[in-house]
Amino acid sequence: MSSRCALLLEIIFALLLPPLGVCLRYGCCTAEFFVCLLLTILGYLPGIIYALYAIVLVNPDRDEYRDRYYTLA
Numbered sequence: 791m792s793s794r795c796a797l798l799l800e801i802i803f804a805l806l807l808p809p810l811g812v813c814l815r816y817g818c819c820t821a822e823f824f825v826c827l828l829l830t831i832l833g834y835l836p837g838i839i840y841a842l843y844a845i846v847l848v849n850p851d852r853d854e855y856r857d858r859y860y861t862l863a
């Protein structure tokens with residue numbers, strides 16, 4: 791779980807350069823990063839919206855699909 795200071799920095803980076811904020815949270819070779827990069831290229835505002843959604847609302851530590859996979863394996 792990230793600290794409040796790290797979360798605040800990720801949000802600030804997401805407002806300035808959306809893929810950078812997502813990269814700090816998820817890593818640079820993930821689907822979230824490439825979706826954010828594509829949305830930012832297509833339009834700056836959709837990139838910001840997705841970056842804020844991915845950083846604030848989605849918790850990378852609790853992925854329901856990953857949990858289902860590990861219970862099947």
